[in-house]
Amino acid sequence: MLWEPSGCCCCSLRTGSLVLATIVIVTGTLGMINEIGALIVGDIPDTLREVCEKEENDNMDVDECYNFSLPIVYGVLITKLVLDIIQVTISILLVHGILKNKTRFMIPYMIMVLVGIIIMGLVALLAIGAMAYSGLWLGVFIFALMFGLIIFLETYCLLVVRALYLQLKRQKGQRHMILTEQGYSRAKTEEFGEYQ
Known part of the structure; x- marks a missing residue:
């Protein structure tokens, strides 16, 4: 979840x-x-x-x-x-x-950030692997710290926009499945505005 x-x-x-x-x-x-x-x-x-x-x-x-x-x-x-x-x-x-309050315009941003996180993760792995192979352990530490911080911030930004996206969906009365510890359950929704 x-x-x-x-x-x-x-x-x-x-x-x-x-x-x-x-x-x-x-x-x-x-x-x-x-x-x-x-x-x-x-x-x-x-x-x-x-x-x-x-x-x-x-x-x-x-x-x-x-x-x-x-x-x-x-x-x-x-x-x-x-x-x-x-x-x-x-x-x-x-x-x-x-x-x-149009959620469909938020989707490209979430996709863009997710693709950026994946690319950054791959670049980080390649850079850290090359430095570890060369024996540059200080560089490995610095790159891991730097890329880890950037990926963490990007992930947080993605989660913030995603949470707003889901909040707007629920306010519009659109059903969204929420994963709970007991399994799936329907989101409690209220009618607010029109469907897109």
């Missing part, structure tokens, strides 16, 4: 979910501005050429390093820009769903 928080820190579920969505919108928008600025105004080719000149070694000359790295840098920036656009759009849908 998943825990359903009754509030978010010192706030209600509604306020906490709005704050979480607003944080994602603000950070995503700042990220988009940064990435667009780097793509349009930034001098990526010249900066990358300088880096390749400093890191020149016997295995790869400057032109090879430049030609190899430039598409990767642009690919990472464009991918990050697309992901930020998706995050901001989904978070705006969450805000709309909360303000209008």
Whole structure:
């Protein structure tokens, strides 16, 4: 049975979910501005050429390093820009769903956070495994602590939004199965508003 928080820190579920969505919108928008600025105004080719000149070694000359790295840098920036656009759009849908009591607009946010938690967990396992294989035990400890904290916070945010989602479903009179120690039981619902 998943825990359903009754509030978010010192706030209600509604306020906490709005704050979480607003944080994602603000950070995503700042990220988009940064990435667009780097793509349009930034001098990526010249900066990358300088880096390749400093890191020149016997295995790869400057032109090879430049030609190899430039598409990767642009690919990472464009991918990050697309992901930020998706995050901001989904978070705006969450805000709309909360303000209008429309639960269907909350589902994409919950899916996005769940996918993020899964990806972060896999990345953490790979990074920790690589460091443990190399014998970098301090790095293993730091990465485990850092990724553990991030995954914990993301999971808490997901549970807060999920609890609000279920609360709104119950208020609308829609039946939801709750898992209890004795098995499944029907949620007590009250008629509130119209069905979606």
